[in-house]
Every structure is written in structure tokens, then in C-alpha cells.
Amino acid sequence: xxxxxxxxxxxxxxxxxxxxxxxxxxxxxxxxxxxxxxxxxxxxxxxxxxxxxxxxxxxxxxxxxxxxxxxxxxxxxxxxxxxxxxxxxxxxxxxxxxxxxxxxxxxxxxxxxxxxxxxxxxxxxx
Numbered sequence: 058x059x060x061x062x063x064x065x066x067x068x069x070x071x072x073x074x075x076x077x078x079x080x081x082x083x084x085x086x087x088x089x090x091x092x093x094x095x096x097x098x099x100x101x102x103x104x105x106x107x108x109x110x111x112x113x114x115x116x117x118x119x120x121x122x123x124x125x126x127x128x129x130x131x132x133x134x135x136x137x138x139x140x141x142x143x144x145x146x147x148x149x150x151x152x153x154x155x156x157x158x159x160x161x162x163x164x165x166x167x168x169x170x171x172x173x174x175x176x177x178x179x180x181x182x183x
Contacts (some may be wrong), residue, residue: 058098059098059104059153060099061095061096061164062095062109063092063095063108063111064107064113064116065077065091065093065113065116066090066091066116066117066120067089069085069089069124070089070124071084071086071128072087072129072139073085073129074139086148087171089123089144089168089169090170091167091169091171093112093149093165094166094167095158095161095166096154096162097160101178106161106164107159107161108159111159112158112161113155114156115152115155116143116152117175118155119147119151133147141170141175143161145177148168149163149165149166149178149180162180164179164180166178
């Protein structure tokens with residue numbers, strides 16, 4: 058059994074898939090929402106599973122890398138598709154490496170492209 062806490066961030070960005078049926082997808086933009094589900098086995102200091110403040114700040118810092126930009130220009134996505142699936146994995150890996158999660162870990166990251174479409178990534182269990 059474990060505790061789960063969710064933090065969110067938002068950003069606006071343009072992108073296009075470079076490997077798509079019929080060639081490059083047309084350039085377009087989305088209002089993105091990123092949800093990171095963080096997990097801890099037990100409550101720790103202050104009876105918290107996850108401290109919302111540093112976790113949310115870390116997620117927002119990653120989102121700022123893309124805000125009002127062209128995702129395809131980001132170094133992590135040069136030559137790769139900027140799919141919601143790849144974005145979810147990127148956010149999970151960066152958040153895990155941020156050092157802001159303390160004793161918790163990333164259980165899942167979901168990237169929403171607008172209000173209706175989403176993709177998620179779950180890192181392998183430790």
C-alpha cells in the first residue's frame with residue numbers, strides 16, 4: 058500500500074509530429090496540462106507523503122522549458138516526435154531527477170493536449 062499525491066502544471070506550446078502518416082504533421086498548438094502522480098510507501102516528516110510545494114515548483118520549472126515555445130526546438134526532442142507520450146516520459150524522468158521529491162517517487166505522469174486528449178507514462182518500479 059502507498060500514498061499518492063498529484064501536482065499539476067500548465068503551459069502553452071506549438072509542435073508538430075515529424076514522423077506521421079503522410080509526412081510531417083502541420084504546425085499547431087495546445088494548452089497543455091501535466092499531472093504528476095507521486096507515490097510514497099509511508100508518511101514521513103510532518104506526516105506528509107509528498108511535500109506539495111517543492112514537487113509543484115519542480116514540475117512548473119520543467120513546464121516553463123516549453124511555455125510559449127515550439128517543442129520541436131527543445132534539445133530533448135530534436136529528431137523525435139513531440140507526442141504527448143514522449144512529453145509524459147520526459148516530464149517523469151526530469152521530475153524524478155530533480156531532487157525535489159524527497160522520499161517519494163514518480164508513479165505516473167499524464168500530459169493533456171487540451172481538455173479531451175491525454176497520454177500517460179508510468180516509470181518502471183524501483
